[in-house]
Amino acid sequence: MVKLHISTIINGEPEEFLCEPEETMLDVLRDRLSLTGSKEGCGSGDCGACSITVDGSLICSCLMLAAESEGKKIETIEGMSDGETLHPLQQKFLEEAALQCGICTPGMLVAAKALLDENPDPTETEVRFWLAGNLCRCTGYDKIVRAVLDTAQEIRETK
């Protein structure tokens, strides 16, 4: 079977790759494009460690075929910082120690950014609901939720 030739935009840059029809977006990101920030926790859409956005919509990249990304705009954790300058969420996760082993962190950050893009002033309940598909097995969620709420407040105050 001939491989598929896919043209897409990843983190603002045009990207072309070849893939097998059944390869997931996560596999292509990690194994073909060396974007290993997105993690594979479960491979079945339960843990959220592979979270990316596709045309602005938050999804699990393990549940999307890479072939579906033709013509789409993909954002991954690698596109979150502005060069060496961390995104406010990344900075706040560090300052407030909202991570331990770090496996869930890229997915948490991508998901949290998608939330704040949509709702700059979420309640704690809204943060917890939005991030319910991102599992962390180390820290518990309090520090993560607090970091997201504090970032939201900081972004609102500096605008």
Added chain:
Amino acid sequence: MSDIQYLAPTTLDEAVSAYSGAKGSARILAGGTDLLVQMRAGMINPSLIVDIKKIEEINTVRETEKGVFVVGASVSGMELAKNPNFGKTWPGVLEALNLIGSTQIQGRASLGGNLCNGSPAGDSVPALVAAKATLTVQGPNGRREIPVKEVPVGPGKTSLADNEIAVSFSFPSRPPGSGDAYLRMIPRTEMDIAVVGCGVNLTLEGDICTSACVGLGAVAPIVLEVEGAAELLIGSQLDEDTIEKTAEACRACCDPIDDKRGTISYRTKVSGVLLKRAVAIAAKRAKGV
């Protein structure tokens, strides 16, 4: 090296022709939240995957006249929630779809996928049954419209022929004074598979219920329409005695599995509890309070 072929046609005719040509070894890809999990688990090994999301009719929501909706089979939960009017007319259907999985899953999961996956516990299905929604399917011999309640025929099985593709759901127009609701019982607080799901859709004229439909999920091999429940509700004032009899009608039609998530007696009992609560919510919505 794989032997799977992937197609993303932009027209329904192309999709039907490719899908029916594969003679049953093809799979339709909408949101992929069931398909990719099944492929990864080795449960299925399709020769062809037909991605239907580039077909406009299958991936859009239309309000054909005020209050009358046609929802494409692959429209995601997130997209349907963004429609300014659908959730006002069919809050129960929208809640049922939006209960499925996490934010990430909502970006992909669809009504068509949930129905055609054929799970007796699919959350949106009892709400679609209660709404008396119909599914339009297209195959090589043209289109047909099937009531949603006739689509599931067993766990993982539907009445669609293996060359037919789900296109869209049509929701009937209802008079003022109508409301719907969906409730489910799960062992966790969020993101779990229903142990019981109950959809109720009714119309009130004054205090009298003039139209009703009840769908029950996860209590039988397929999602059920409880006709006996609707018969009791219609003509009543939704008084306590009627509601108790309606709950009994729901319990009476349960034929659930017995597993670690819910025993037969538990699932049966809860079906009556959810019926009462869902009727109360639907009635409140019908009255606009």
